[in-house]
Amino acid sequence: MDFGLHTALRGLMASQKSLYITSHNIANTNTKGYSRQVGAQRATSPYGFPGVGFVGTGTEIYNVTRIRDFYVDFKYWKENAPIGEWNVKMDTLTELEKLFGEPSDSSIRKCLDDFYTSLDNLSKNPSDISYREPVREKALALTGWINETAERLADLRNEVKFSIEAKVRDINSKAQQIADLNRQIYINEVDGKSANDLRDKRDLLVDELSRIVNVKVDESEDGRFTVSIGGITLVDNTDVSVIKIDKASNGDIVINWGNDNKVKVESGELKGLLDLYNGDGTSNSYRGIKYYQNRLNEFVIGFANGFNSIHREGYGLNKTENGVDFFKYNPDNPAATFTLDDRILEDLSNIAAAGNPGGSPEDNGNILKLVSQRNTGMGFGFNGTPDDFIKSIMSNYSVDSIQAKNMYQSQDLILQNIEYKRNSISGVSYDEEMANMVRYQQTYIASARMINTLDKIIDITVNNLGLVGR
């Protein structure tokens, strides 16, 4: 008799456990990184009755496993890194574009137009101070724009540096967390049971890590979990090799292992940030912020020298000697220090409008030369006119920005597809869980009914049989 009761009880308990699992799944539907779990159920060992055969002894839930496809994870981690890389490039380049301010009235194009308009105006009344004043003011607006842009580029580059530092810290901290989880999982899984929720947590950490840097994950048969960057292990089961930031001799940032070997950063946010910080566009490197800083410096040097070379030939108002520069800059940091020559700042009559010694009031020969220099582009240190130069900078950053946007978008679609697949495999479906719930509930009720029936049988046997002796 006991025998049947136990079988029913096992059914009851198995249904109950299945309900718990269902409940856990529903509760974690929105948990990030969660993969649905299923109970592994089997019939318990039968009991052999001599002459009867094997009679079943019921059922048991012997393990709870998570539904997960390692291949999909592997693809996810592989494709997650490029999206991180292009995402930071896209964001930073968009910022850079806005910083240059085209198309708007706060752009270098506008400053240059205004400056040359004021010069052309001066050609019509070279002796009038009220015509000279705007030339100085507009020139200061131009140099001011360049100073400010140089400063904002430097700020932007600094921000990128902070991001790199944060990302490196993040990598180290995530590596440590993974190592800790490895230990816990190892302890939990000693008896061969899968530590589902801890594994989900670990995979989530790798998800996050794979966006920052290109990682490769490997889990050996005996459960050793390693994460490596460019072939060197970052996490080897419970051990972590941290990475650090070093400065190269040319001011570039390099990421090194503890033993000063370079970390092979091939993609991920970290790669994007490093490209933006270090890339100067030479020898096939990425056109990062440094590149645009260099271009701006190049513009300042070329423009200032070209303009000065003609300005020096001319004569200021009533001046018999020439050779006065209009612009000046510090060669160590041209764009940030670009300004007007002190002599121009102090005395407007030093603007060399005249082409002949003596600087007669109506002599505008040199101004005309300065104005037409903008059209011919002669004498500037770069090829072509200043306008061409500005246009080429603009086309550089706009093309790079488009590339980043396009790469991000196509990579986003790829990743979305993988995520879709992952969700299809590991995600929780309400319909499914509800159907299961009803199923387990019914099994539970049926098992309970079984106990009820057996109880009645026992009742008859115990209470109603053999009343004769009473």
Added chain:
Amino acid sequence: MRITNNMLINNMVYNLNQNLKTLERLQYQQATGKKFRVPSEAPIAASKSLKFNTDISKLEQYRRNTEDALSWMSDTEAALAEINEVLKRAYELTVDAANGTKDGEDLLKIKEEIDQLKKHLVQMANTTFSGRYLFSGYSTDKPLLSDDGTYNIAIKSNEVFSYNIGNLEKMEVNITGLEVFGVDGSFDAESADIGDKPELIKILEDLSTALENNNTDGIQESIGKVQSSQGHILSVRAKVGARMNRLELTQSRLDLNINNAKELLSYNEDVDITEVIMNISMAENVYVSSLMVGAKIIQPSLVQFLS
């Protein structure tokens, strides 16, 4: 394939987001009337915009330059016209004086008037245009002639300044006093020094002396000189007139160019509002219908139907 609830929700959110992005871009276009806000949205159009803006700025400057040149020239022209009047009157008087019917007293009266005409000529030589001496070459801060009719400044025939009226096109604006008044019996001299006597003044002074001395030969000689100098002034006026003509032509050409450039700029970076509004209402429809469908799909599950 298993479809889970989160897949549905993620999909819906992604698609709604895409729809919103389109709407946001269109809304920006409608609000600003511009096709793009950063160059990367339209690199070629952005670089064209750069050029058109600069072109317009230059063309408008050239347009202003032609106007300023024109007003300088019309003042020059007016002064030259008056100089011509002076010479015409001098010619009439000289012819009158030379007809042999005048006695010494009459001639002295004529001399008085010639002297007045000379003074007027000096005044005309020092005509100003907003405080600048029209005929003083580069030294527009100083009068050309001093009161006694000699050159007040050293002047060269090449002290001619130009204004920009095109990218590589310049227009000479002023006429030097040297060209108008001449020196040393010629109107083609290359330079004159302080104290030199301008030819026009000298002609009138000679005439004045001849009249005073009742020198008939001198008066006769002056008739020819006054006449030829009148011819000279006419040719200078013709030169100024031709320049003004050219400027006016340039001006109407610049107007046309400015209009063209503005049109191109607008075509390049301005949106067609009708089109944008149409696109907005289409995008709106898509957005609203995806909201509707989304709301229908993500809501129900078996949960709602179990009791």
